[in-house]
Amino acid sequence: MKPSPEAQSVHLPKTVYKAPNVPFASEGDPDMGLRYLIYGDYIGSGFPARFYEQSMKSYRDTVLQRDGNNAKIPYTNNYFATANGVDVVSGNCFTCHGGPYTDGHFLGLGNSFADFSKSRKSTLRFAKSLSKVLLKKKSPERAAFNDAYRYYWEIAPHIVPANRGVNPAFRLEEACVSVRNPEDLTYSETPQFSMSRFNVASDIPPLWNVKKKRALYYNGMGRGALTKLLMQAIVLGVEDSTAAREVEQKFEDVAAWVLSLEPPQYPFEIDSSLLAEGLAVFEEHCQKCHGTYGAFPQYPNKIIPMDRIGTDSLYARYFLTESHLTDWYNASWFGQASPQSELRPSYGYVAPPLDGIWATAPFLHNGSVPDLQSLLNSPERPTYWLRDFDGKAYDPVRVGWAYEVKKSGGKHDTYDTTQPGYGNQGHTFGDKLTEAERKAVIEYLKTL
Numbered sequence: 001m002k003p004s005p006e007a008q009s010v011h012l013p014k015t016v017y018k019a020p021n022v023p024f025a026s027e028g029d030p031d032m033g034l035r036y037l038i039y040g041d042y043i044g045s046g047f048p049a050r051f052y053e054q055s056m057k058s059y060r061d062t063v064l065q066r067d068g069n070n071a072k073i074p075y076t077n078n079y080f081a082t083a084n085g086v087d088v089v090s091g092n093c094f095t096c097h098g099g100p101y102t103d104g105h106f107l108g109l110g111n112s113f114a115d116f117s118k119s120r121k122s123t124l125r126f127a128k129s130l131s132k133v134l135l136k137k138k139s140p141e142r143a144a145f146n147d148a149y150r151y152y153w154e155i156a157p158h159i160v161p162a163n164r165g166v167n168p169a170f171r172l173e174e175a176c177v178s179v180r181n182p183e184d185l186t187y188s189e190t191p192q193f194s195m196s197r198f199n200v201a202s203d204i205p206p207l208w209n210v211k212k213k214r215a216l217y218y219n220g221m222g223r224g225a226l227t228k229l230l231m232q233a234i235v236l237g238v239e240d241s242t243a244a245r246e247v248e249q250k251f252e253d254v255a256a257w258v259l260s261l262e263p264p265q266y267p268f269e270i271d272s273s274l275l276a277e278g279l280a281v282f283e284e285h286c287q288k289c290h291g292t293y294g295a296f297p298q299y300p301n302k303i304i305p306m307d308r309i310g311t312d313s314l315y316a317r318y319f320l321t322e323s324h325l326t327d328w329y330n331a332s333w334f335g336q337a338s339p340q341s342e343l344r345p346s347y348g349y350v351a352p353p354l355d356g357i358w359a360t361a362p363f364l365h366n367g368s369v370p371d372l373q374s375l376l377n378s379p380e381r382p383t384y385w386l387r388d389f390d391g392k393a394y395d396p397v398r399v400g401w402a403y404e405v406k407k408s409g410g411k412h413d414t415y416d417t418t419q420p421g422y423g424n425q426g427h428t429f430g431d432k433l434t435e436a437e438r439k440a441v442i443e444y445l446k447t448l
Contacts, residue, residue, distance in 0.1 A: 033257030046090025110204025263356025278444025311426030371400025376430030
């Protein structure tokens with residue numbers, strides 16, 4: 001899938017927006033925030049619980065260890081009652097922001113194991129047929145099903161990326177808002193805009209670094225009220241802006257939980273004899289963009305221009321030349337009602353904080369690089385690679401997921417870096433290091 005002629009011909013800026021100076025903050029209750037995330041009704045709609053009755057008889061949530069009906073469904077879903085009293089099941093924030101690692105799960109870690117690379121249309125068709133069998137035509141349950149189904153059906157063609165492990169969250173949001181009135185978020189029978197043919201997706205950064213940031217997302221476009229930036233997934237099912245306002249008030253607690261997160265400690269052995277050298281290498285080559293760590297950390301919040309970073313530019317270009325999301329968002333309840341937020345895309349990428357970097361493989365904004373070793377030595381990056389998706393095959397030497405180099409792409413789980421938007425080029429700053437320096441700085445990075 002090649003970039004469209006429009007995307008190739010549009011003049012793109014050579015400069016980038018600077019990240020704002022105001023840090024994200026919240027006065028909410030972190031414990032209440034987590035509870036809302038794992039029990040709450042913020043998505044607004046879902047498929048009737050009757051669809052899940054058989055599986056709920058044997059399943060137990062061993063990750064969150066929830067109680068009640070939520071104990072009987074995966075941790076990536078919530079069981080709740082809709083506004084009209086129907087019990088439903090819907091995805092929650094940990095569908096994307098809770099990831100497995102070796103022997104456990106980290107809440108706040110981007111889930112690079114989810115598979116969006118298969119079309120969900122056949123599953124939705126089956127669900128539609130099932131609804132006609134199980135649910136009476138004019139029942140509240142059928143109404144609840146139809147409420148959720150119309151958004152799922154709308155997004156299905158637009159969230160199928162070329163590779164497994166990346167996440168099409170913004171495409172999902174864009175497809176949902178294409179059938180929402182911006183002023184009050186109600187469903188619109190007339191589409192607000194036509195969706196671009198691109199299926200742009202990205203790796204998911206860890207939530208524990210939000211407290212260091214002044215702008216969210218890889219291109220630094222998320223500005224303003226943290227509550228609204230965090231709750232964008234509600235467009236998958238929230239009824240209107242009145243319901244969204246109730247969610248936003250509760251997301252003050254969610255924001256507090258996000259800002260309270262700390263990165264997990266590296267669980268394997270570290271060669272302490274290399275740490276001093278690794279720190280020196282980091283200070284000389286890395287800290288100008290990625291900040292300092294330790295007792296008095298400083299993070300510069302830099303958006304690096306595309307001609308400097310050199311990584312695959314399609315994600316950044318998409319929001320500048322193809323996407324309708326930014327215009328819709330800024331004119332909508334999200335951008336206009338207090339507290340305000342906005343999307344301001346930039347032709348560059350944020351140099352992220354590196355706290356807990358050992359846990360965040362694969363690397364680059366599109367997840368195209370499997371480990372730190374190849375991130376810091378670009379000639380080692382595989383063009384086609386296949387990793388084990390069970391969440392256990394971790395390589396503590398190269399720092400990332402163990403993988404097998406393949407000769408070609410085209411197979412479902414093989415990452416193909418020749419696909420538009422998924423190139424592994426750029427960020428070649430580590431190429432100038434010696435192998436000894438690279439080894440030392442990797443040992444240091446394990447401690448962050």
